[in-house]
Amino acid sequence: MAITVSLAVLLGLALFLLVRLRYVGFGSALIAAAFGFFLASTGAAGPINAFADALLGAISSF
Template identity: 65%
Template structure:
């Protein structure tokens, strides 16, 4: 749970700066957020969470 919240905050911060620098249009940001929201409600959510957790656990071993 703590990893998920921190990743949401990180991606939100990146999205904010992309919007602020006008690298990303508001429409594209809305589409990306919508895609993430709907992806989380599919069967792909669990493998993505497992992959992210494995990646976070592997980083200290590099």
């Protein structure tokens, strides 16, 4: 049985763990999350999604 997890969920979990382990402060985490939302609404969203798809495709082929 294959389990798929959204990249947004994985990145959210990573950000949560960084805040929890105090590698990143709460303010920095809010800035990172806001940056992600604003970046998604720009023209850079398409190339970033294409890069993430290619990277995940390469990882899954191993």
